[in-house]
Amino acid sequence: MVNVIGLGYIGLPTALMLASHGVDVVGTDYNIELVKTLNEGHTTFKEKGLDDLFQDALQSGITFSTDYQATDMYIISVPTPYDKFSKKIDASYVIKAVESVLKVATKGAIIVIESTVSPGTMEKFIRPTVLNAGYELGSDIHLVHAPERIIPGNMVYELLHNNRTIGADDEFIGNKVKNIYSSFCQGEITVTDIKTAEMTKVVENTFRAVNIAFANELARICRHDNMDVYEIIKICNMHPRVNILQPGPGVGGHCISVDPWFLVGDYPSLTNVINQSMKTNDTQPDYVLNRIYEIMNENDIKDTKRVGLYGLTYKENVDDMRESPTLQLLESQHKHLASELKVYDPFISSDVVEYQYHDLDEFLKDIDMIVIMVKHDEIKQNLDKIKGKVVLDCHNIINLPDVYHI
Template sequence: MINVIGLGYIGLPTALMMASHGVEVIGTDYNKELVDTLRAGYTTFKEDGIDELFQAALNAGIKFSTEYQVTDTYIVSVPTPYDKFSKKVDACYVISAVKSVMAVCPKGATVVIESTISPGTIDKYVRPVIEANGFTIGEDIHLVHAPERIIPGNMVYELLHNNRTIGADNKEIGEKVKALYASFCQGEIVVTDIRTAEMTKVVENTFRAVNIAFANELAKICRHDNMDVYEIIRICNMHPRVNILQPGPGVGGHCISVDPWFLVGDYPSLAKVIDESMRTNDGMPDFVLNRIYEIMKEKGLKEIGRVGLYGLTYKENVDDMRESPTLQLLESQERHLATGLKVYDPLITKDVVANQFHDLDTFLDAVDMVVIMVAHSEIREHMVELKNKVVLDTRNICNLDGVFKL
């Protein structure tokens, strides 16, 4: 039986996927309200295919609890934020989960850390916790790192088809964990050592962050001299060895906006390109805010309260707001002692910010200028309704005449 610890955006889909493929699973989370919701037969976030996967797992007998279980295998999938001052990984949730596992696990158990962590985190924080509880690693407890590879918006497909990495002290234990993930994963599963597994996951997300930063910096350069960054990127990408990404209003989510900071925090004198790239991406919400003010001045708009931000989530067609560029922009506005921007997102039904709307028509009636922050399917399907508005399109999806771009 597998005890999956942490039932958020990563742990829950993992638990459901294993259960629906014949593995006995109990999911554990300290959040009683979340556990009660799952027990009542409801998922806790929106995602294509998640409801069907949830039903399949329920049919297979998955259970949910606030208690850690006595079993032979644990998968720890809890958040790993970073300290915004030191840029180092904050392993407190992982440490807490491992301590709780140690309180109930039998000798011979395998503990799999699925949370994304910086290289050396298991050596620095996890091993000492296990040893402090009187266990000998490699004899009493087997330690494995199997970093998650899930992208919100395409979770079910990614779980089934993305390649996986298993890091283990012992090759035999690594192969056993590989077999567990192979119960559902159709991608290639590589077994390596723990520190390599830690590093590869962080490097993957850092590569993406640096490439996004290059596109964002191009947007700033082109704006400075009134050049069309999108046309320039389109032409450059005609070269067979060039593939520049699209610029945007910032970077959010649980991976690209966080994980590269782990390397900056751990290797501050070495990770110079990464550091500057992350600062470039983090500066994009401020850049968008300045564009709003420039366009307002150009179009003679005097009321910031007549400007609306479309989209609160960090990417299209998901309800995940973690590190959202829109939230970052609103925080930036508050730091400048200004408020008033209106906000609407079709996937966020609860009030989470001031001046939030829950209906597209009402939102559009209340504003003269729309800033497209997220390319949800809804706005793509209702683009014609923006024809009488001033539009700043940060996602390059609007082909109406007179639209402003980054």
């Protein structure tokens, strides 16, 4: 039996996927309400294909509990935030999860850490946790790092098809874990050492963060000299060895906006490009806010009450608001003056900010200017409704005259 610890955006889909492919699974989370909701037959967030996967897993016998199970394999998928001052990883959630597992684990149990960690985290924090509890590594307990590689909005597909990396001290143990993931993973699974596995996951997200920062910086250069950044990127990407990403209103989520800081925190003198790239991305919401003010002045819009931000999530067609550029923009505005910008997102049903709407038509009726912060399918399908509005399109999704861009 596999006990999956942490039933959030990564742990829950992983548990469901394992169960639906014949693995005996118990999902554990300390959140009583979350476990109660799952046991009542409801998922806890929106994700394409998740409800169907949930029903398959229920039929296969998955159960959910707040208790850690006595078994021989654990998959830990809990948050790994970073300290915003030192930029170093906060491994406390992983450490607490491992400590709880050790209280019930059977001899020879394998503890798989799926949470993204900085290189050396297993060595600095997790190994000492096991040893301090009186266990011998390699016989009483085996440690493995198998970082997730999925993105909200396409989790179910990517769990099935993405390649994976298994980091282990012992190749035999690595292959044992590989066999578990092979129950559903159709991609290539590479077995390597733990520190390599830690580094590859962080490097993947850092590469994307640096590429996004380059695109955002290009957008600022082109805005300064009245050039079309999207046309320039399109032409450049015709080169067979160039793949520039698109600029946007900022970077959110719990991967690209967080993981590169692990490297900056651990290697401050060696990460100049990464450090500056992260600063560029972090200041992009401020840049968008300044664009809003410029466009308001140009169109004689006097009151921020007549401006609406479309989108609260960090990416399209999900309900995940972690590190959302919209929330960053609102926080930035609050530092200078009370924010009266209106906000709407079709995926967020609860009130999370001031002046939030829950109906697109009502939202549009009360604004003169719309800022498209998130490219949800909904807005693409309702472009006729924003005709006559002043539009700042932060994603270049609207092919209409007089539309502003970042």
